[in-house]
Amino acid sequence: NAGVTQTPKFQVLKTGQSMTLQCAQDMNHNSMYWYRQDPGMGLRLIYYSASEGTTDKGEVPNGYNVSRLNKREFSLRLESAAPSQTSVYFCASSGRSRGGNQPQHFGDGTRLSIL
């Protein structure tokens, strides 16, 4: 199993350009998440999707949109990139069991630079 796969791994954009970060998981998880990671600030939640067809804002949603295309795929879109969006972006997924929440599994990250 590949787990959580993110594409691309690296990207450089100019201010104002748009792009979509792709994420897919093969663990049949219901919940999927997008985080950004900046130095000294840990992981901050951008958006999450508790199940197929639902999405909710996290801590830092401004400037981003998401699409839960199906159970496997959850994409993050920057409509008009800004230098403040330079960061490492991680996608994660998690499942649930009778015992409660299960841990999140992370992708390898996308390193995004906005010039």
Add this chain to the structure above:
Amino acid sequence: GENVEQHPSTLSVQEGDSAVIKCTYSDSASNYFPWYKQELGKRPQLIIDIRSNVGEKKDQRIAVTLNKTAKHFSLHITETQPEDSAVYFCAASISNQFYFGTGTSLTVIP
């Protein structure tokens, strides 16, 4: 919403010594507490977790303790080795959401 605080932000220990990282959370409804290790340039990876109905869990050199009354939980690494050097994140979970601490950079000095 939930607020997770993590201390210390940096920690240096001699090889073979123990390391302790502490986290506090604010929402008593949090019921699942994972710990992640992140090496430089890599993804966060789960190293141990604990649920709210358990007070302590151990896996070889790593242990986690949870005090629900005080709303704090701690990671203990014994007999540290250079390969333990990394950033460690705690998290608290309610329903489908996870709230992370800001991380502890652990350096194990050979």
